[in-house]
Amino acid sequence: MSCTLLTFTSKAVPLSSLSVGAHALVSGVADPAAGRVERLLALGITAGAVVTMLQTFPGVVFFCDQTELAVERAVADAILVRPMEDVR
Amino acid sequence: MSCHVVREHASAGPAILTLRAHPLRIALVGQPNVGKSVVFGRLTGRYVTVSNYPGTTVAITKGRALVGAEVCDIIDTPGVNALEGTVSEDERITREVLASNGADLVVQVADARNLRRALMLTAQIAAFGKPVVLALNMIDEAFARGISINARDLSAELGIPVVETVAVDGQGLAELRAAMAHGAVPHAPSDRTPLERAAWANELTQRVRLTSTLSLSRIPELLARVTRRPLTGLPILAVVLYVLYLFVGVFGAQTLVKLLEDGLFGRGINPAAIWLADRFIPIPFVRDFLVGQYGLITMGLTYAIAIVLPVVATFFLMFGFLEDSGYIPRLAIFCDRIFRVMGLNGKAVLPMVLGLGCDTMATMTTRILGTPKERLIAILLLALGIPCSAQLAVILGILGGVSPAALMTLFAVVLGQMFLVGWLAARVLKGERSEFIMELPPIRWPRPGNLITKTRLRVWWYLGEAVPLFLAGTVLLFVLDRLGALVWISRAGEPIVTGLLGLPAATAQILVMGFLRRDYGAAGLFQLAHNGQLTGVQAVVALTVMTLFVPCVANFLIMVRERGLRVGLAIVAVITPVAVFTGAGLNYVLHALDVHF
Secondary structure, X not given: OOHHHEEEOOOOEEHHHOOOOOEXXXXXXXXXXXXXXXXXXXXXXXXXXXXXXXXXXXXEEEEEOOEEEEEOHHHHHHEEEEEEEEOO | OOHHHHHHHHOOOOOOOOOOOOOOEEEEEOOOOOOXXXXXHHHHOOOOOOOOOOOOOOOOEEEEEEEOOEEEEEEEOOXXXXXXXXXXXXXXXXXXXXXXXXXXXXXXXXXXXXXXXXXXXXXXXXOOOOOEEEEEEOHHHHHHOOEEEOHHHHHHHHOOOEEEOEHHHOEOHHHHHHHHHHOEOOOOOOXXXXXXXXXXXXXXXXXXXEEOXXXXXXXXXXXXXXXXXXXXXXXXXXXXXXXXXXXXXXXXXXXXXXXXXXXXXXXXXXXXXXXXXXXXXXXXXXXXXXXOOOOXXXXXXXXXXXXXXXXXXXXXXHHHHHHHXXXXXXXHHHHHHHHHHOOOOHHHHHHHHHHOOOHHHHHHHHHHOOOHHHHHHHHHHHHHHOOOHHHHHHHHHHHHHHOHHHHHHHHHHHHHHHHHHHHHHHHHOOOOOOXXXXXXXXXXXOOHHHHHHHHHHHHHHHHHHHHHHHHHHHHHHHHHHHOOHHHHHHHHHHHHHHHHOOOOOOHHHHHHHHHHEHHHHHHHHHXXXXXXXXXXXXXXXXXXXXHHOXXXXXXXXXXXXXXXXXXXXXXXXXXXXXXXXXXXXXXXXXXHOOOOO
């Protein structure tokens, strides 16, 4: 995907609030519970990573790069993203 | 491929044969499920189990390989997402290989689709100061997803050889061997903060990677989607379980067992052995030892080969298929909430499902879980409730012939008991659970070659592991019988066996054998049932008790190795009464409700 087709909304929202199919840019991880930031970072979830929401129930499943990740809701609530809007 | 990269480095100077105190040690390091074990197999010609889920390798495997003119030690390591900070037990094993000077050269195996993550790990590997070669594996899958990587630029940026490989096909392996002589410490910001390293990886990836929207992998993507959505995923799970039941429970446990037990052993081997023994062995004692009621051939071998082997073989085949397809980790999404009640998270589905193959192996796989508390609970539940393939064999063999309701009752009681014990353990034990964060492997069509090799090796392993114990158990039974101890055991066990559990007195000795190996005990039940000595209710009660027992001596030893003797004994001390009292309760309820299967 190239940037000409997408614009960012400025406000950071929890990853869990994205609807299925939405793309977003990770801006950070809130509520740094023990080891959470570390573990997410090791899996590539870091500021600037592009994520795509795949499923929100029963677990939250999303793509980050080419990695399909499943996380529990509390984790998805803590990952802050800036949704990308397709303006095409 | 990337021969140019290799040649460039090769021109720097010829590889020189050096005198070494030990063979050059080459460690294969990389994220989970990137194909390290496949590369290992290709380099050494030794097969280690390969599957399509993170965490197949939880211990170190070593092998020899010829690299250039030198014989080298190749070390296959458990996959790592990180080498620093808090890491899981399997990751720690890999870190120790690097930290303890256990390797002279690191071959980082990377999933070409996930270059960014791979580079973040490269930066951590660089901190150990070892020469590194980077293998971009699964380049074909990356290509199918519209990703191409400029290996030459990447090599120049990192200052290390970069080789593109498709290890399952052996592509790029010759180049990888050639590149090993030219490994160097990567130019990577190993001394920066994790966030700075992530930014570096991000930036470098964008420079050397080209992504197009082209995607050739529509069918796997569709399968990935339908297997994880509840509306389609749960019906698919039901179908998978039903097919598993048909293949293992009906074809394996009934058709094949019948063929082997009644045919091969019943009409062939056993009569022939008895005839030979009667003719050529004049000593009755020896005759009985071989072909009597507790004979090595008529009991030990018959149990192991005719009753258990067919089910184990069919199970391993089907199970290997599920492993390689990438399906099993997807179940974690559905299990997460249930497991949370038991102090675990969805990730625990891996050891639990693997336990159906072998509880002993699965006990080692608990290393992938996040915290000590989770590992302990998982080990406890594996020992308590998960029947291994051999035992599943006998359960299906006996109850398949009784009624589906009997089978359902057994599974409901065992699952209920696991849930209860897990719930209690989660409250009683100290420690924390970790959050559910799990990588799902892509759905792939299993390779027949790997499937056959894996199944063959596992069947051999079963034969090597179980047959000696079955034979030893038979010898023990024979001796106990001769000493008159079996009668004594039956009498001593009577209050529990006939009183509490409502089982025939002969079951006592079988339960004792169940301590040795629960599938062996279960095979004894199979024969009782076969001879019409067990009612449906008795079969269900006896099998429930047996299933809840600690699986086998090997499993106990692994528990001790992983968690220490104290914990191992404590687990047995918890499980044994739970097994007996659950059986007693079940017996009481079934009689009170006047159930007949």
